[in-house]
Amino acid sequence: MIRAAKDYLTFLWRCGRIAFVGDWRYYAWMGGLTVFCLLGLHAYCIQFVHGLIVTGMSDEVSWGVYIANFTFLVGVAAAAVMMVIPVYIYDNEELHDLVIFGELLAVAAIIMCLAFVTVDLGRPDRFWHLIPGIGQLNFPRSMLSWDVIVLNGYLLLNVHICGYLLYSRYQNRKPSKWFYIPFVFIAIFWAVSIHTVTAFLYVGLGGRPFWNSSIVGPRFLASAFSAGPAIIILALQVIRRVTQYHITNKALLTLRSIVQVSMIINVFLLINEIFKEFYSGNLHVASSRYLFLGLDGFHALVPWIWTAIAFNLISMFLLILPLSRSLKWLDLACVLCIVGIWIEKGMGLVIPGFIPTPLGALIEYTPSMNETLVCLGIWAFGLLCYTIFLRMSVPILQGTLSKSNEHLPEPDSGAEPVAAPAPH
Amino acid sequence: MSQPLQPPTGIPDETDRLMGRRNFLRSSAAFAGLGALAASLSPLRDLQDYTSVDEFVQKYYKEMTPDDMSKVIKRIEDQVQRQYGIRPHVRDLKPMDGVEFVYCLNLTRCIGCRKCVHACVAENNQSRNPEIQYIRVLKLPHGSMDVDKADHLYNPPAVPEKGYFYMPVQCQQCHNPPCVKVCPVHATWQEKDGITVIDYDWCIGCRYCEAACPYWARRFNFTKPDIPKERLNPNMAYLGNRPRKQGVMEKCHFCVQRTRVGRYPACLEVCPVGARKFGNILDPESEVSYILREKRIFIQLKEEMGTNPRFFYYFEK
Numbered sequence: 001m002i003r004a005a006k007d008y009l010t011f012l013w014r015c016g017r018i019a020f021v022g023d024w025r026y027y028a029w030m031g032g033l034t035v036f037c038l039l040g041l042h043a044y045c046i047q048f049v050h051g052l053i054v055t056g057m058s059d060e061v062s063w064g065v066y067i068a069n070f071t072f073l074v075g076v077a078a079a080a081v082m083m084v085i086p087v088y089i090y091d092n093e094e095l096h097d098l099v100i101f102g103e104l105l106a107v108a109a110i111i112m113c114l115a116f117v118t119v120d121l122g123r124p125d126r127f128w129h130l131i132p133g134i135g136q137l138n139f140p141r142s143m144l145s146w147d148v149i150v151l152n153g154y155l156l157l158n159v160h161i162c163g164y165l166l167y168s169r170y171q172n173r174k175p176s177k178w179f180y181i182p183f184v185f186i187a188i189f190w191a192v193s194i195h196t197v198t199a200f201l202y203v204g205l206g207g208r209p210f211w212n213s214s215i216v217g218p219r220f221l222a223s224a225f226s227a228g229p230a231i232i233i234l235a236l237q238v239i240r241r242v243t244q245y246h247i248t249n250k251a252l253l254t255l256r257s258i259v260q261v262s263m264i265i266n267v268f269l270l271i272n273e274i275f276k277e278f279y280s281g282n283l284h285v286a287s288s289r290y291l292f293l294g295l296d297g298f299h300a301l302v303p304w305i306w307t308a309i310a311f312n313l314i315s316m317f318l319l320i321l322p323l324s325r326s327l328k329w330l331d332l333a334c335v336l337c338i339v340g341i342w343i344e345k346g347m348g349l350v351i352p353g354f355i356p357t358p359l360g361a362l363i364e365y366t367p368s369m370n371e372t373l374v375c376l377g378i379w380a381f382g383l384l385c386y387t388i389f390l391r392m393s394v395p396i397l398q399g400t401l402s403k404s405n406e407h408l409p410e411p412d413s414g415a416e417p418v419a420a421p422a423p424h
Numbered sequence: 425m426s427q428p429l430q431p432p433t434g435i436p437d438e439t440d441r442l443m444g445r446r447n448f449l450r451s452s453a454a455f456a457g458l459g460a461l462a463a464s465l466s467p468l469r470d471l472q473d474y475t476s477v478d479e480f481v482q483k484y485y486k487e488m489t490p491d492d493m494s495k496v497i498k499r500i501e502d503q504v505q506r507q508y509g510i511r512p513h514v515r516d517l518k519p520m521d522g523v524e525f526v527y528c529l530n531l532t533r534c535i536g537c538r539k540c541v542h543a544c545v546a547e548n549n550q551s552r553n554p555e556i557q558y559i560r561v562l563k564l565p566h567g568s569m570d571v572d573k574a575d576h577l578y579n580p581p582a583v584p585e586k587g588y589f590y591m592p593v594q595c596q597q598c599h600n601p602p603c604v605k606v607c608p609v610h611a612t613w614q615e616k617d618g619i620t621v622i623d624y625d626w627c628i629g630c631r632y633c634e635a636a637c638p639y640w641a642r643r644f645n646f647t648k649p650d651i652p653k654e655r656l657n658p659n660m661a662y663l664g665n666r667p668r669k670q671g672v673m674e675k676c677h678f679c680v681q682r683t684r685v686g687r688y689p690a691c692l693e694v695c696p697v698g699a700r701k702f703g704n705i706l707d708p709e710s711e712v713s714y715i716l717r718e719k720r721i722f723i724q725l726k727e728e729m730g731t732n733p734r735f736f737y738y739f740e741k
Contacts, residue, residue, distance in 0.1 A: 035460075142607060
């Protein structure tokens with residue numbers, strides 16, 4: 001027992017140590033991210049002291065880019081499942097060894113999600129009121145309480161699966177199926193639930209016709225399952241450039257077909273939504289009108305949403321054409337898809353729900369500088385986490401970091417392959 | 425120490441030199457990092473009165489014993505005295521038996537003078553900078569109840585203006601309140617007398633209730649409330665008008681500090697045209713019972729939401 005604990009601590013210690021070791025590119029990347037993290041932390045301290053008045057939010061538009069980014073990232077986290085399903089249900093060989101990179105991305109994305117909701121709280125010091133047992137979690141009535149449970153549960157599931165598989169590989173042991181396969185299958189359903197619950201957060205509000213629509217949930221999943229695997233494609237492209245880790249073209253093309261199908265469904269649902277809103281011409285379309293066309297001279301979001309739609313359409317055509325079997329074009333399609341969906345699922349979904357207010361006032365929203373810095377800080381922190389996860393897992397998967405070489409002297413600098421994540 | 429120490433050679437060998445340089449670089453990087461971290465945290469130096477240990481561990485309203493509550497009330501009174509130099513009278517007023525409050529507002533009479541808005545701010549110790557108001561008066565063109573046509577910022581030399589009517593909107597004290605349903609920590613709930621209240625010391629400031637309310641009745645303290653000392657109303661209730669903290673929600677609570685001891689809400693008392701009527705719907709003799717029984721037309725705002733407000737609008741010369 002003590003020996004097992006000691007072994008595990010050695011494993012953690014060596015993983016932690018390797019996170020601080022790399023070549024100059026690694027140090028430059030990590031140093032840059034750390035600078036952004038600290039800028040974000042500084043901005044958050046200002047917000048903590050003075051309140052959310054330092055953001056662009058108001059009583060009229062009471063959620064902003066924090067919740068927008070949160071919504072997008074829940075989708076990214078949920079998308080890990082799109083690698084898990086082919087591997088564990090259809091026994092896809094190409095993706096088998098890569099699935100862990102998707103699960104690690106999910107862990108990093110959930111960490112960012114939790115950070116984004118925390119910075120959005122007016123009283124972060126009272127977070128413990130949410131903890132069942134000592135607090136007063138309003139479960140099952142409040143959808144937000146569901147979200148607290150599913151997000152933390154998903155984080156634990158993925159940490160367990162990744163941690164267990166990596167530790168088994170480190171010890172050069174075959175992982176016991178009972179110890180992770182059931183969790184993998186739970187995680188598949190759980191991934192769908194995190195994004196559905198997040199959609200229901202909006203759908204459940206009868207006073208906001210823009211959100212109170214049954215298509216929001218399916219659209220959330222379709223957009224997540226295109227943007228998420230697109231991010232994984234870019235991450236894998238970076239991994240295979242900066243490390244010796246072998247990733248086949250075929251694996252990337254399998255992911256391409258996932259992005260392709262999801263994007264087609266996403267665009268189809270968008271057409272459904274636009275038709276329903278505008279053709280019937282009833283009075284509840286003020287928010288959609290504001291988003292797509294502008295309302296009474298207010299049109300801050302119009303250029304954004306059309307950019308998003310253009311990006312989604314170009315990306316969809318690229319993905320349909322055989323052109324994107326060439327990886328350069330695939331990269332481009334992925335970037336357009338990610339940016340398009342980030343705009344559409346973030347600002348394009350959250351902000352118009354508040355404009356006009358339920359009493360018909362038109363107040364626009366622009367994120368403040370301080371708010372933007374907090375967001376950049378959280379993104380930088382998420383990338384930092386993902387980079388560290390990859391820095392630990394790539395050598396373990398390659399066998400260069402394992403129990404058998406525990407007593408050999410530690411490599412001290414850039415001799416080892418280095419991982420850096422994709423620019424999201 | 426079984427091995428004898430090497431005699432010093434005087435010349436540092438190559439490995440020592442490299443190791444030394446590496447250690448130097450490492451410690452400078454660590455120092456620079458700590459310095460940058462301290463600089464990032466520096467805005468926290470301006471933090472005052474954010475919370476105290478007692479406040480941090482304070483129990484949920486419904487779980488407090490009378491003893492807990494008297495301690496909390498004393499703490500609040502001390503805090504107010506420290507901050508404003510006035511000893512307030514804070515009470516934990518419970519709903520009365522056999523009472524359910526209802527509000528009726530006569531749209532034919534309302535002239536849109538906004539006196540109710542300002543009386544409410546004065547009574548309920550709202551922040552003056554930025555000013556928080558619980559009542560929003562909508563100016564609507566004749567013949568329309570579509571709030572998208574409303575003017576919120578009307579400012580003519582005199583009211584009422586021809587061709588318009590005025591509709592004050594505040595918390596509708598719904599039977600089926602969406603704000604209560606969505607709150608993740610039970611910080612807001614409906615009491616026996618129909619008033620939806622907030623425990624300002626339990627709210628985490630997620631603003632989900634603000635997004636859920638179809639009447640835009642909830643307000644958030646985006647920063648520390650600022651009330652001039654001479655304007656503070658010292659007659660306070662725990663679930664009512666005691667000063668709020670930064671980062672929590674607030675809203676109209678039918679002036680619990682008045683109505684639970686048999687007085688009228690401040691907005692009603694100030695109304696110059698008698699457009700506002702308030703009372704106990706369980707009492708058949710009350711004015712509100714009479715209105716809801718006898719008037720041919722009265723409406724609930726956004727009835728189709730299924731919120732079933734306790735706030736009724738009616739029309740009567």
